[in-house]
Amino acid sequence: GAVVSQHPSWVICKSGTSVKIECRSLDFQATTMFWYRQFPKQSLMLMATSNEGSKATYEQGVEKDKFLINHASLTLSTLTVTSAHPEDSSFYICSAQRWQGRNQPQHFGDGTRLSIL
Amino acid sequence: DAKTTQPNSMESNEEEPVHLPCNHSTISGTDYIHWYRQLPSQGPEYVIHGLTSNVNNRMASLAIAEDRKSSTLILHRATLRDAAVYYCILRDYSGNTPLVFGKGTRLSVIA
Numbered sequence: 001g002a003v004v005s006q007h008p009s010w011v012i013c014k015s016g017t018s019v020k021i022e023c024r025s026l027d028f029q030a031t032t033m034f035w036y037r038q039f040p041k042q043s044l045m046l047m048a049t050s051n052e053g054s055k056a057t058y059e060q061g062v063e064k065d066k067f068l069i070n071h072a073s074l075t076l077s078t079l080t081v082t083s084a085h086p087e088d089s090s091f092y093i094c095s096a097q098r099w100q101g102r103n104q105p106q107h108f109g110d111g112t113r114l115s116i117l
Numbered sequence: 118d119a120k121t122t123q124p125n126s127m128e129s130n131e132e133e134p135v136h137l138p139c140n141h142s143t144i145s146g147t148d149y150i151h152w153y154r155q156l157p158s159q160g161p162e163y164v165i166h167g168l169t170s171n172v173n174n175r176m177a178s179l180a181i182a183e184d185r186k187s188s189t190l191i192l193h194r195a196t197l198r199d200a201a202v203y204y205c206i207l208r209d210y211s212g213n214t215p216l217v218f219g220k221g222t223r224l225s226v227i228a
Contacts, residue, residue, distance in 0.1 A: 004160075006160070032213065034215045034216075036218075043204075043218045043219060043220050043221060044155075044161065044218040045218075046215050046216075046217065049215060091158075093160045093161070094160075095160070095161075095215075095216070097213070103149045103151075103166060103208060103210060105151075105163035105166070106153075106161075106163065106215075106216055107163070108160030108161045108162065109160050110159050110160050111158070111159065111160045113158075
């Protein structure tokens, strides 16, 4: 069964709205989670690394003031898209690793499809 | 992470074996070879990974060339549910770094 849960699965909202996406590791603690974005017909692009208890690390070109990441507990990371606009419409996916180190698999959520009108 | 090269798309008949190739000529000695797949409208799913020896699990087999510059993911009997984009990814042995996705191979399975 799923080990990483993402919520909501999809959201449609008006331009200017802020949207929060949750990513939970269901039966393990994850000190690190990753956030990806995927546009139609394209591959996943890493947005940021979410670290429990500290600031997220953002990839080049990703606006940290627009995509707020909070990793307040060992099982929950949230991504908030602030003042969303149509160009932010995308498929957002999180991932976490059950065990630290030595090439353990990443577990992915089922993604959140965000549509901004 | 070192770069991988995969065909854009492949097609297979249902219940036939499928061999998905991946070239990684710049692989370093400490890079593991990972395979993930993404079904439509879902997040990626782990398939298999290996370092030097061939690997088998319930989903697939991974054949790694002796020089490690290429590998092949083998689905022994393709089903319609195997239609997905398959990603071959190199990952440092420490395994704590994020996965960097290329374009992958879109596998179509024909009934």
